[in-house]
Amino acid sequence: MERQQIEKKVLELLKDQKPDVQWDLTSSLDKVDSLDTIEINFAIESEFNVSISEEDAQKLKGVSCIVDYIDRKINGAKL
Amino acid sequence: MILTNKHKDDSERIVITGMGIVSPLGVGFEHNWKQIQNKVSGIVKLDSEAYKNVPSKVAGLVPSGENGFDINKFMTPSEQRRNSLFISYAVGAVDEAVKSAKLDSFEDRTRIGTCIASGIGGLPEICSTCKTFEIGDKDYKKINPFFIPSVLTNLAPGFTAIKFNFQGPNYGTSSACASAAHAISDAAMLIKAGHADIMVAGGAEAAICPLGVGGFAALRALSTSYNDSPSVASRPFDKGHDGFVIAEGAGVIVLESLASAKRRNVEIYGEFISAGITCDASHITAPNPEHSARAMKYAVEQANIGFNEIGYINAHATSTPVGDKCELEAVKSVFGEHVYSNGFAISATKSYTGHLLGAAGGIEAIFTLGALMHQELPPTLNVTDPIDEIDGINYVKDMQKHSFEYAISNSFGFGGTNISLLLKRFS
Secondary structure: OOHHHHHHHHHHHHHHHOOOOOOOOOOEHHHOOHHHHHHHHHHHHHHHOOOOOHHHHHHOOEHHHHHHHHHHHHHOOOO | OOOOOOOOOOOOOEEEEEEEEEEOOEEOHHHHHHHHHOOOOOOEEOOOHHHOOOOOOEEEOOOOOOOOOOHHHOOOHHHHHHOOHHHHHHHHHHHHHHHHOOHHHOOOHHHEEEEEEOOOOOHHHHHHHHHHHHHOOOOHHHOOOOHHHHHOOOHHHHHHHHHHOOOOOEEOOOEOEOHHHHHHHHHHHHHHOOOOOEEEEEEEEOOOOHHHHHHHHHOOOEOOOOOOOHHHOOOOOEOOOOOEOEEOEEEEEEEEEHHHHHHHOOOOOEEEEEEEEEEOOOOOOOOOHHHHHHHHHHHHHHHOOOHHHEEEEEOOOOOOHHHHHHHHHHHHHHHHHHHHOOOOEEEOOHHHHOEOHHHHHHHHHHHHHHHHHHOEEOOOOOOOOEOHHHOOOOOOOOOEEOOOOEEEEEEEEOOOEEEEEEEEOOO
16 A cells, blocks of 8 residues: 555544544544544554554554554555 | 312423424324324334244334334444444434423423333343354353443433433333333423423333243234234234234423523423322232222322312223223222213323334323323224223224313233323313
8 A cells, every 4th residue: 555545644644533633644643532543543454454463552642653663564665 | 189270380290391302103103193193003013034933923013114222313333333223212202202391401400300211121132142152152241341331211301411411310210111101200200309490201112022022922912813913913892812013212391490491491281199009919910990090089189189180091002901991990999970970081002003012101292192182082992892890981983082180091010010190181
């Protein structure tokens, strides 16, 4: 999957999960609470068919982080 | 000493200032009452393939469309994902109750509590999650993180409190088919004990899924003879009654002290007088008339009124042969000759809605209040050949005017639990 496509899907997913937040690639997950974060990770795992470990989940603090993480997981891209 | 209303001050009297209903008849009290006046049944056929192996194929489903339930009016997509259907029904009913009681303008939210019951909670969601979990090799990561909070019975009051900012006492009672009536009675007690000024109380249920229907069918509790004519399947007091019709929805009322209602200058729909609460302590499912009679008797005694002052009973009557007859035996033992007089009537609104299980006591308290307010009685549908036990008693064939001050709403549940709510026309 192309990185641009990942970015698009992640933003769509975040908008769907939390429509009241303005999302772009620079957004931070500080805008959502801990339960939202769990739900967002759950949605990412289902959408991209990846598994996010508890340790990795702690590091996913922003949209660009999430995109990098998925890119690396499915395309093997270096961070 | 038991005090009559004349001796009670306004802080001790509990009145009803709001009502909200989501039922198989549709959404909203006014619409539900119209459906009752027009003798429209809310029972439909369960025609999905998922029910092909279940012998009962009728149910009281909450309708969509005009006057039906539109979840998008009450819950955002994110809230819908995070909550079971019974919680959505609770929110729908509370929304109407809050508007009718004008609770938005009440400033001290710490004085508003919530007691909304459910008998079963999120059974369809438990089933679907279980299926995903099993298919996914029991990987916990396949479980929606909101699964547990979405199915807990107390998340109906819990989520409602978040949505409407009710910061007072918050829990749900659970006593099977008597759950909502216990919630209403608890709410009145909490106000009397000073824990809250206002309580939003009732019940919500949405347990119609193959496992839920199949489970009650396995108990031989459901109607099976009217699968092709759903509107006549729920027929309490008729010789053709053959089991209850499972249903869903929510019924919620707003209770508050008369002092609070007067301060707020809001409309009063009726008065909560008392409750009689007992247990059979004999059998899990089979009712015992001695103890349901005791519940009605306690309620009347606590009200300190005469037995002949009860003008109407909204029966529990689920349309099972054993239950309907048992309740009539109990009623006769308490009210004696009064049951044959013009001043008395008993009807079963489950003939319209089916059995909403843990929400039944909520919508039936509302129907009882409707009867008191309008001074007219909701009929029992589908009684073409009345059972011998109801001979000589007015079971209300057609909508009729009736002059009365006091009414009882009965709720009985598995586990032998019995509760009779005694309500009064407000004056």
